[in-house]
Amino acid sequence: MVLKEITKCTTTRCLWQALLLWISTNAGLAFLAASLVVFLAPAARGSGIPMVKCYLNGIKIPEVVRVKTLIAKIFGVAFAVAGGLACGKEGPMIHSGSIVAAGISQGLSTRLNIFKIF
Numbered sequence: 001m002v003l004k005e006i007t008k009c010t011t012t013r014c015l016w017q018a019l020l021l022w023i024s025t026n027a028g029l030a031f032l033a034a035s036l037v038v039f040l041a042p043a044a045r046g047s048g049i050p051m052v053k054c055y056l057n058g059i060k061i062p063e064v065v066r067v068k069t070l071i072a073k074i075f076g077v078a079f080a081v082a083g084g085l086a087c088g089k090e091g092p093m094i095h096s097g098s099i100v101a102a103g104i105s106q107g108l109s110t111r112l113n114i115f116k117i118f
Contacts, residue, residue, distance in 0.1 A: 001025075029083030033076045041072035047088060048073065048095025055098070065102040073099075 002025060005018040037044050043051070043063045051064050063069055077092045 026084045029079045030085055033079035033083060033085070036072045036076045036079070041066070041069040043069045044072035044076055044095075047091025048098075049091045052095055052098045065099045067099070067103070070096055070099040 002018060002022045005021050006015070009015050009018050041063065043061065043066070051061055055061055055064050073092055073096055077087055077089075080087045
C-alpha cells in the first residue's frame with residue numbers, strides 16, 4: 001500500500017502523502033499493540049523475563065500465566081514489530097513459552113472451570 005503510493009508519487013512530486021501514509025500506518029500499529037497491553041492484559045508488558053523469574057521464585061504476580069496474557073503478548077509483539085518499534089524476540093518467547101508450559105504442567109483451567117484434567 002505504501003510502496004504503491006511511493007511509486008505513484010515519484011513522478012507527480014507528492015511524496016509527502018506517502019510519508020504521511022507510512023507514519024500513520026506505523027503509528028496505528030504501535031497504538032494497537034499498546035492498547036492490547038493496556039486494556040486486555042497489563043501483565044504482558046515488558047520482555048517477560050523478570051516476571052517469569054519472579055514467578056519461578058514463588059512470588060505471586062496476578063495474571064502472569066493466563067491465556068489472555070499470552071494473546072496480548074503474541075499479537076502485541078507482532079503489531080509492535082510491524083509498526084517499526086524495536087522489540088526483542090527472546091523475552092516475549094520465554095514469557096509465551098512459560099504460559100504454555102504452566103497451562104500444560106498444571107493441567108487445569110480457571111477460565112473454563114476445569115480444575116483437573118488428568
